[in-house]
Amino acid sequence: MKKPQTLLFQEDGRIPNSRYPVLLYRAITAEDGLSLVATLEALFERNGWPVQWRGGVLDDHHFHSTAHEVLGVYDGAATLRLGGEQGDDIEVRAGDVMVLPAGTGHCRISASHDFAVTAGYPREQGDWDICRSGDNTPAVRSRIDALSKPARDPVAGEAVGVASDWV
Template identity: 35%
Template sequence: MSSPETYFLPRPTSHVPNSPLPVLVYRSALPLNPTPEATCGLIEPNNWLKGGVFKHYPAHHFHSVTHECYAVFKGHSRLLLGRGPLDPGTENDLLVDLKEGDAIVLPAGVAHCSLESSDDYEYVGLYPKGSPPWDNNFCKAGEEETKEKAENAMDVPVPDSDPIFGVGGPLVEIWIKAMGRAWKPYGTQRLTQVEA
């Protein structure tokens, strides 16, 4: 298994916070013929916990209080990342194709929706242990509310563990580096920001 693909969406839109943390895509990360149970058996020991099993979800949305991992155990989907339905589309829109066995980690604040999916597309949604229940923001709020949601998203801590590789996996290092600030561990592998 190789390191994840990284996709940066640092620029906010009028309706979407996005994040300085990159979206991470892990190709062929799950065992062959994955099931929800096998997927959870692989990822939950890494302190990313099942929030549900989901199918095609065409609504643009983001979560401002938690990061999210999709682990695809059936079918395929094309995701549009980084903009909402009120934002203009461009030739630079970020589209990511996911198929059975792939996993994607979406930082808090990054908009996502399924544009098209196979009829059998299903994935497990997993969230860092200790996260509050996710909120759904549908990328239609005004500037003030979007700014508030952006501040919430920036306060979501970097998890202490990579969902696929576990402690010491690439997510933590990639995300801390992307923050462009000094960080230090405290407690048991929890990370907190240190002002330079």
């Protein structure tokens, strides 16, 4: 397994972001006999991040305060802005996986017509919310700070902090 690219974003006043970096795994391929979506969902499930939905990424800046999130691109390509309105534009395509720590802003800037992701959350944090840009309140930051690190990295399968930079 390749080591993920890491991206760290600071609080911008409207989006809290996280003390943990985003993990970006590139070019994961389908296992023999499985589609890419089935491969990604099996990988996430095996590592304790059960998939809860398939679809796209919202086109407004948002984040989650009650759970970390994994997004696996299984079709198409997109430009996503991570880190809030002043964040970085990241190009993703089928086979790319993003692990977004709670509080990390994300938004779809553009996408191919076939762009699709599968999304999971740590089993122990399955109750996720949606917060919008500007919802960066003390109560929201308190929920984010109270979250523990997930037991395992959803892609590498090792304890978070071993294969990744979540220390």
